[in-house]
Amino acid sequence: DGGITQSPKYLFRKEGQNVTLSCEQNLNHDAMYWYRQDPGQGLRLIYYSQIVNDFQKGDIAEGYSVSREKKESFPLTVTSAQKNPTAFYLCASTTSGNTIYFGEGSWLTVV
Amino acid sequence: DQQVKQNSPSLSVQEGRISILNCDYTNSMFDYFLWYKKYPAEGPTFLISISSIKDKNEDGRFTVFLNKSAKHLSLHIVPSQPGDSAVYFCAASAGTSGSRLTFGEGTQLTVNP
Numbered sequence: 571d572g573g574i575t576q577s578p579k580y581l582f583r584k585e586g587q588n589v590t591l592s593c594e595q596n597l598n599h600d601a602m603y604w605y606r607q608d609p610g611q612g613l614r615l616i617y618y619s620q621i622v623n624d625f626q627k628g629d630i631a632e633g634y635s636v637s638r639e640k641k642e643s644f645p646l647t648v649t650s651a652q653k654n655p656t657a658f659y660l661c662a663s664t665t666s667g668n669t670i671y672f673g674e675g676s677w678l679t680v681v
Numbered sequence: 682d683q684q685v686k687q688n689s690p691s692l693s694v695q696e697g698r699i700s701i702l703n704c705d706y707t708n709s710m711f712d713y714f715l716w717y718k719k720y721p722a723e724g725p726t727f728l729i730s731i732s733s734i735k736d737k738n739e740d741g742r743f744t745v746f747l748n749k750s751a752k753h754l755s756l757h758i759v760p761s762q763p764g765d766s767a768v769y770f771c772a773a774s775a776g777t778s779g780s781r782l783t784f785g786e787g788t789q790l791t792v793n794p
Contacts, residue, residue: 574724576724603781605784610690610786611786611787612685612687612770612784612785612786612787613725613770613772613784614784615781615782615783618781628781658722660724660725662724669715669727669730670715670727670772670782671727672717672724672725672726673724674723674724675722675723675724677722
């Protein structure tokens with residue numbers, strides 16, 4: 571089955587720790603995205619990548635880092651510099667059209 | 682600067698009636714608009730889209746209307762069903778394919794049996 575897989579679905583982070591959220595897609599999509607959703611807010615773009623080995627900051631990139639070494643994979647690291655990391659994180663991908671396909675999401679909670 | 686706004690955080694309708702979800706945008710460069718539906722703790726799923734060259738697009742019970750002069754679009758669901766209860770996000774993009782989407786804040790739709 572083609573799709574986008576995010577893992578883990580639930581993750582707890584201690585203060586000061588870096589954590590990495592995984593995103594893998596087997597849709598052969600060129601572009602991949604990371605969004606964050608907070609209660610009562612829309613999806614906000616963290617980082618995006620249009621091609622392998624290239625990525626751009628989105629609207630709220632501070633405290634996050636990404637890599638795009640393979641077309642299928644776009645991991646997101648939430649660093650200790652991110653002051654308010656507790657949120658629902660969504661990975662997405664798209665190809666030639668503008669319709670974006672999303673993964674199931676990952677819940678990150680700081681404890 | 683919120684370029685895509687959904688001014689109603691919630692909407693409640695009776696089963697069988699029409700649900701109308703609204704979305705306004707400010708960026709005149711936006712030329713492609715989409716609606717996504719999201720259940721709790723899941724990723725959004727694509728519902729319907731419309732290009733700026735059209736003013737209406739229909740898919741089953743879902744119709745999206747675009748008023749470019751007013752920079753306004755709406756999603757109509759007829760008839761509404763309890764399974765339609767979810768958060769609906771409006772999104773917009775400008776220009777080239779694969780370009781970034783800007784999302785609204787979402788509207789929680791509740792369809793009561």
